[in-house]
Amino acid sequence: MKHSFKNDYSEMVHPKILESFAAIGNSQFEGYGLDEFSDDAALLIRAKINKPDADIHFISGGTHANLVVISSALRPHEAVIAVKSGHIFVHETGAIEATGHKICTCEGSGGKLCVSDIKSVLDEHAGDEHMVKPRLVYVSLSTECGTVYTKDELSAISEFCHANDLYLYIDGARLGAALNSFACDLEYSDIADFADAFFIGGTKNGALFGEAIVICNNTLKNDFRFLLKQRGGLMAKTAAIGVQFKTLFTDNLYDELALYANNCAQKLAEGIKKLGYSFLYPAQTNLIIPVFPAAVAEKLHVSHGFYDWQSIESNIAARLLTSWATPGDKIDEFLADLAKL
Amino acid sequence: MKHSFKNDYSEMVHPKILESFAAIGNSQFEGYGLDEFSDDAALLIRAKINKPDADIHFISGGTHANLVVISSALRPHEAVIAVKSGHIFVHETGAIEATGHKICTCEGSGGKLCVSDIKSVLDEHAGDEHMVKPRLVYVSLSTECGTVYTKDELSAISEFCHANDLYLYIDGARLGAALNSFACDLEYSDIADFADAFFIGGTKNGALFGEAIVICNNTLKNDFRFLLKQRGGLMAKTAAIGVQFKTLFTDNLYDELALYANNCAQKLAEGIKKLGYSFLYPAQTNLIIPVFPAAVAEKLHVSHGFYDWQSIESNIAARLLTSWATPGDKIDEFLADLAKL
């Protein structure tokens, strides 16, 4: 079977997590996240992000995290600001709108928002009651385009948000990839300082499933477990996610896996570059988007799995992902095949 | 630590499931339930329920299953009929109402609805556009009270529903316990024949997490994956649930685990009965509700974990659950302690 570079969730689970499950055996625990594994995991995460009073909640997936956090934060007439390529706007089947909230978009650049983007949306709305009231800024880190924000960029956004009564929420489905990118000077503690809420993705970084929602702003902490339960997100066996995050945040496993995935992608990117191809966006994380002539892309599809992200005249921007489990020789094979074309 | 009879989801996961995960290693699979494990699991379930054309979807939890199925089936003005003790009415933080739909309740008996209950609700509404339009009947099997429907009872409800343009939806969080109860003459295939949709609970029967939604009615099949995604229920690693259901429905493991839990509860119930105590509802599955004098209940709490379900004058109706992992000696200990009081 040909290797798939389609996603970073194509392999089941890191062996250390399975070992953790096995070690528990049939010992009993409390339901709904009140167990010791979830407690331990929360402590480890709070230490990692240097935010002792952050609230941590575990949930099964990213779309679910997004919709619970956002709908919990907003009054009915309040809206989200996001970049046009944002996951919540494009690829979550209207999950945010289904909770009643409009997403106001701006162009952004390379999957990223900047302060002037946000400011334009505010200016367009300007307190007019015939329009929604933008109240929360949604940012992905890393972005849908595989890019990262720098500390200066995110700090400016955060400052602007808080000066303008906007919440800043970060979709961290690939937070590990971002914070372990050579292009990113952000630390975990910066994220916790800048954002009102964010989530740390497990699904795309070695977990069987699960994400950790982190709430930093006290206002947003209030009654969050009610909201989680109401939207179907409070699992009876939340402990099953707790165990995983406990494992991922022990001995730096989370960063190790993300860094491995990034390194695979960088090796791939450098090889592609050497062969003379360019990239649609800077190759900064485990998701890279090289541009190939359509004929080349077509031939690559024969032996390698990946998505065509965009057609640009006679070229294809190809989306390639690596993961914590990508075998090194698959990268070599890809580059070798590409070199032949 | 004292043993907990509080829930049937207090132990992590059956070892065979862990073995299945281990056997997969790092081999790759498709995302969002389009993987071979989910396919295999669906085939096994379809065979078990004798419904080759049923649609099977995997989701992480029961509340989530309930809200996705119900909101997918109804137009905005349509409502649910449920018994007052129904999980969706009492213990899901208004999850159904949060999707816009009212739940019309009836008293029922022992956690069960009957045809005349449903009929009363229809009569009260009678097509009046100033009231909601009841459109879906929600039934739990086994119920919140640990009771089961007989084939005659469920068949009558199903017939009435379909004669009155009502969908019948069965919450099967504990379907294994029900179908493996001595008091229940229903088969899996009956459930599929009687219900328009139902789910088969994994979380409470040995899975790490996960439920299998089964859609039998063609109308309800349409676009269901959109709905699943929109509500945050379509997991990238749906395969992780697929593997589990494949394991549970291989070599009859699902029934074996449920039967074991039931047998534990029956042993407990018989012991309690012999000691002269009665039950709030017939003890038919792995959830039983004996009635103890408050002083007895209080002393039992010292060494055994369980919930007080209800105060009845000077008595306590105590909710006790056994699981696929309940150690036999814990039952003996409970009965021995009870005998001493």
Added chain:
Amino acid sequence: MKHSFKNDYSEMVHPKILESFAAIGNSQFEGYGLDEFSDDAALLIRAKINKPDADIHFISGGTHANLVVISSALRPHEAVIAVKSGHIFVHETGAIEATGHKICTCEGSGGKLCVSDIKSVLDEHAGDEHMVKPRLVYVSLSTECGTVYTKDELSAISEFCHANDLYLYIDGARLGAALNSFACDLEYSDIADFADAFFIGGTKNGALFGEAIVICNNTLKNDFRFLLKQRGGLMAKTAAIGVQFKTLFTDNLYDELALYANNCAQKLAEGIKKLGYSFLYPAQTNLIIPVFPAAVAEKLHVSHGFYDWQSIESNIAARLLTSWATPGDKIDEFLADLAKL
């Protein structure tokens, strides 16, 4: 044609209101409630309720008022407490649930809630995140049963609500009838003191249409016009309601019309009582519910329009309403016909 006692909105509009419209001619005004008529009406209402800082918003109907105010006040997991016969629970087609909120009901008595009813609901929920969080108490004045609260009763409810972080909202579709009832010692200013928000009904007291929402609690004032617009309640020609309320609250017309309707009903009630019939609830306002033998009710239907409210064995509880426009001789005719039976 036989006279209808079915409703108090069966006649079009009080002539003084038509005169007010005629007097305006084609002079221009601002849209969306920013006109001088709405301003004048708001001033008159604020004076009447002795609440100079109350926010006043005009909306076309009562169900609409209820759903906008309630959905504006609550977070997604928060719920309403109402009596079982409450209009929002029975006769608004699930309008509140359609905005995502559950209604927790209690029995009440004669259409009225008391503190212990509310307390029971709180005790049942008790901060459990698996259940909704009751946050707003809904009270009708007068009630669906035509009854009124006394000042002591409503004061106790208000005090309990505010001590328990509950909003008190009053549906005043028939507020005029209530405050002009011999049985009610409440003043307009009491309503404004006790309630966080309420509405003053125009539709059922001589207006062509329209209700005045009054918001007393500052928290609830915030961004209310956004909510009003979002739910379709901010009319371009809000001025058309402003003119009506200006007229109704000039020279005491609102009270005059309500008192007239009440007096008609009292005359009817006394006549019925003299003929030996009893009432299902105390006859206190313009809605009365006498109990007739079924055969009597049937004969009355021949010449008089009214609804059968309830069957009680061989009797019919008949709902009779009078309005600002009920002709006196129609009451005499009804009583004469009844005397013959």
Added chain:
Amino acid sequence: MKHSFKNDYSEMVHPKILESFAAIGNSQFEGYGLDEFSDDAALLIRAKINKPDADIHFISGGTHANLVVISSALRPHEAVIAVKSGHIFVHETGAIEATGHKICTCEGSGGKLCVSDIKSVLDEHAGDEHMVKPRLVYVSLSTECGTVYTKDELSAISEFCHANDLYLYIDGARLGAALNSFACDLEYSDIADFADAFFIGGTKNGALFGEAIVICNNTLKNDFRFLLKQRGGLMAKTAAIGVQFKTLFTDNLYDELALYANNCAQKLAEGIKKLGYSFLYPAQTNLIIPVFPAAVAEKLHVSHGFYDWQSIESNIAARLLTSWATPGDKIDEFLADLAKL
């Protein structure tokens, strides 16, 4: 006071409508649209649109009509296609999203959609369950820019919609202006033939308030009154709107008023053109958008009320509306003042 060209709902009501109300006096009618006035109005409308089996419902305003019809037609994952300047996307405070549905936008041109716009949205979505499913096309007639569709244009849209399982819904807040435009060859019966549902605006064409929803597609007729009630749109005194539409559709009053308003705007437009100014969009109805140098616009504001629609470099696109009640001399004054600048 300076004359306002801001809106076509700045004057209260046409005198003939007041006369109709006066003629009714205190005679009684049924509630909730089951009255004879609403019946008569519906008959007149059905005759006008040549659709004897259309369902007609009256509602108080346009935003309300839009949200009730659209939310009634769609399943939760289904979305609307609209042009970016569409009223529902920009100026209804997220009313459609508040009912759970996303609006997919396209650029359009002059406030108008064309088939290729719609096709692009379909192509982008292409049945992918990670995206919403476009299901209803929203068109305004006349548009926010004052433009109209031709019969060929609307016919093509309608054909495309029905070939692609899309509903076509027309916001007819200014349908009178459109159908009485020199630039529009559409008849009322064409609208009813092309659209699955639409509404005929009263608020902006002489009514005190109120719109007539027309449902042509049988699927959409089902249970519509439930939906209307649930969203707060079923007025007890629907008769008050019935009377108005009966009057408007008697002796051609509706068209007469719209034509008058159009003629006023055309006179204004021709005058402006003669003075050498151009228009942002073709001046086709009672809403025209001439472009003035900013300094000119500023001076015009001194004596004439209108909105600045858009800044274009050193120019202002000014939005001017005329109505059924615009005095002819106000147009002369405007043109005279403009000539002086």
